Amino acid sequence: MRLQFVEAGEIVSTHGVRGEVKVLCWLDDPEMLCEFDRCVIDGREMVMEQVRVQKTCNLVKFRGVDTMEAAQAMRGKIVMLYREDIDEEVIFAAELIGMEVFAEGKKIGKIKEVLAYPGNSVYVVKGEHEYMIPAVKSFILSTDMDKNEMQVKLIKGMRSDEN
Secondary structure, eight states, X not given: OOOSEEEEEEEEEEETTTTEEEEEEOSSOGGGGXXXXXXXXXXXXXXXXXXXXXXXXXXXXXXXXXXXXXXXXTTTOEEEEEGGGSOTTOOOHXXXXXXXXXXXXXXXXXXXXXXXXXXOEEEEXXXXXXXXXXXXXXXXXXXXXXXXXXXXXXXXXXXXXXX
């Protein structure tokens, strides 16, 4: 199910005296956050006047946040992006939770969890049985966000309770 907002990171500290904040980015790459000029924090739309990468984080200057004290008040807040601003082909793990999964035309369950591993993610699908399905093209045949359905190919060893 498409979300209205996507969590992009957390404001972890201030940077300098002119109101910049350091955002610990939760996206695949901190460079991705540089592509956006607006976000939502605590239900309020904020304009990101400047976003740049510093190591594994982002330094962000928000319009109207011009002092270190104002920036300090934002510490611990979650930066959320509008889903409509993100390429439709990008799918986030949070959007997959609850998606119905089918193998050979038969419903096998719903995605309950997405495990992130260095090589690829693994979808935990629970129904009558539990399945661990690697998120790779050879097993994920199609994903229909509008229907909230995924078609997969199962092989021996994916079912958790198999011998």
